[in-house]
Amino acid sequence: MPSYLNPDNLGPWGIYLKQVDRVTPYLGHLARWVETLKHPKRALIVDIPVELDDGTVAHFEGYRVQHNLSRGPGKGGVRFHQDVTLSEVMALAAWMSVKNAAVNVPFGGAKGGIRIDPRKYSEKELEKVARRYTSEIGLIIGPTKDIPAPDVNTNEKVMAWMMDTYSMNIGATATGVVTGKPIDLGGSLGRREATGRGVFTVGAEAAKLIGLPIEGARVAVQGFGNVGGIAAKLFAEAGAKVVAVQDHTGTIYRDSGLEVARLQEHVREHGGVAGFADADVMAAEEFWGIDCDILIPAALEAQINKDNAGRVKARILIEGANGPTTPTADDILHDNGVLVVPDVIANAGGVTVSYFEWVQDFSSFFWTEEEINQRLVKIMRDAFNAVWHVAQQHKVSLRTATFIVACSRILQARELRGLYP
Numbered sequence: 001m002p003s004y005l006n007p008d009n010l011g012p013w014g015i016y017l018k019q020v021d022r023v024t025p026y027l028g029h030l031a032r033w034v035e036t037l038k039h040p041k042r043a044l045i046v047d048i049p050v051e052l053d054d055g056t057v058a059h060f061e062g063y064r065v066q067h068n069l070s071r072g073p074g075k076g077g078v079r080f081h082q083d084v085t086l087s088e089v090m091a092l093a094a095w096m097s098v099k100n101a102a103v104n105v106p107f108g109g110a111k112g113g114i115r116i117d118p119r120k121y122s123e124k125e126l127e128k129v130a131r132r133y134t135s136e137i138g139l140i141i142g143p144t145k146d147i148p149a150p151d152v153n154t155n156e157k158v159m160a161w162m163m164d165t166y167s168m169n170i171g172a173t174a175t176g177v178v179t180g181k182p183i184d185l186g187g188s189l190g191r192r193e194a195t196g197r198g199v200f201t202v203g204a205e206a207a208k209l210i211g212l213p214i215e216g217a218r219v220a221v222q223g224f225g226n227v228g229g230i231a232a233k234l235f236a237e238a239g240a241k242v243v244a245v246q247d248h249t250g251t252i253y254r255d256s257g258l259e260v261a262r263l264q265e266h267v268r269e270h271g272g273v274a275g276f277a278d279a280d281v282m283a284a285e286e287f288w289g290i291d292c293d294i295l296i297p298a299a300l301e302a303q304i305n306k307d308n309a310g311r312v313k314a315r316i317l318i319e320g321a322n323g324p325t326t327p328t329a330d331d332i333l334h335d336n337g338v339l340v341v342p343d344v345i346a347n348a349g350g351v352t353v354s355y356f357e358w359v360q361d362f363s364s365f366f367w368t369e370e371e372i373n374q375r376l377v378k379i380m381r382d383a384f385n386a387v388w389h390v391a392q393q394h395k396v397s398l399r400t401a402t403f404i405v406a407c408s409r410i411l412q413a414r415e416l417r418g419l420y421p
């Protein structure tokens with residue numbers, strides 16, 4: 001047991017370790033290297049001292065964890081949250097290793113975080129925090145080393161500050177040090193919609209494989225933000241009926257299908273789905289038992305748990321959010337024949353277009369949105385079909401199959417590179 005972990009509470013890292021144990025029997029000769037996956041390569045804890053607007057000095061704790069770099073530079077977001085811990089960032093970094101390998105983009109896994117409640121600080125204070133953090137982790141990040149991106153409570157603006165700080169420190173503009181940047185600073189077209197587009201793409205593939213026509217399929221979505229909103233729009237455009245949407249303001253329902261484009265306008269104007277005309281209001285707890293074919297959790301973690309998993313009627317559940325299904329719920333859904341398309345593949349569209357952003361920054365040559373979307377769809381379809389094949393071959397869930405594909409790729413790279421020295 002590493003000294004930096006509490007043996008009584010391994011937190012999210014403990015869940016990740018169990019997932020690795022579950023796939024180990026399927027790794028063949030590569031199982032010899034499995035301990036690689038159980039040890040983050042590098043974990044940096046930094047102190048971020050900042051002078052606040054009132055003249056006092058506050059200290060924030062920040063992390064950057066590089067879980068595995070066998071397949072390429074680290075890649076993963078940075079979150080600003082008061083409760084973020086080293087264990088959580090370690091697990092998130094490991095899941096990025098799995099996600100990047102699952103869609104076969106040439107990145108390892110990394111993640112970062114700062115223990116701060118961003119709602120309590122001014123924009124100027126947050127800028128200082130982001131800049132000092134970037135400077136402190138500057139030792140281990142870089143376009144060929146580790147490339148951060150937005151995550152919970154960070155956005156394009158934070159990425160612009162990070163890119164500028166790193167560039168100032170090295171004395172040259174380095175757009176490729178972060179992804180998820182504004183378009184005017186080397187960001188990529190299609191990045192904002194990429195995760196929702198990936199969710200739709202794998203959902204449509206899964207539906208085809210189980211013989212469920214998208215035309216007329218009943219879809220329910222939790223979360224109508226970046227991921228859920230775009231996924232709902234694409235399903236509606238493909239002829240599906242989006243019958244229910246839940247967000248932090250309420251749950252709405254329309255048996256004949258909601259008008260998604262109008263709902264998007266309503267959310268832009270009012271900040272949530274509550275109050276949308278042409279829909280009935282539904283009790284929040286009824287949402288998970290709704291009569292639908294495709295259910296898309298695209299909001300928060302641990303939403304589908306032992307209390308509501310048994311009520312899910314959908315044939316396919318596509319995890320747009322990270323970690324929306326608890327391990328117990330996963331087993332219940334499996335027993336009830338619900339096909340779960342796991343987060344590590346379903347929401348990998350975002351990191352795939354981040355990869356495109358990084359490639360475009362390196363070559364200083366930018367692609368059209370059409371090219372980006374075509375390439376995204378091909379990568380997502382190929383990745384999903386490879387995972388499907390492994391699931392059939394070993395008679396395992398798509399989650400275990402995704403881990404088998406991804407961990408095999410990571411450990412294959414480990415074996416080919418050999419151990420240094």
Ligand SMILES: NC(=O)c1ccc[n+]([C@@H]2O[C@H](COP(=O)([O-])OP(=O)(O)OC[C@H]3O[C@@H](n4cnc5c(N)ncnc54)[C@H](O)[C@@H]3O)[C@@H](O)[C@H]2O)c1
Pocket residue numbers: 195222223224225226227228246247248249272298299300301320321322347348350
């Ligand atoms: N944006 C990406 O590229 C990306 C990539 C991979 C994974 N994800 C994951 O997808 C999820 C959603 O991310 P996003 O970028 O769409 O965020 P977002 O902030 O754009 O949208 C979040 C949505 O969740 C809803 N929500 C919040 N609290 C809720 C509650 N208690 N009950 C019901 N709904 C609630 C909000 O109303 C909003 O509609 C997160 O888990 C995120 O980690 C996002």
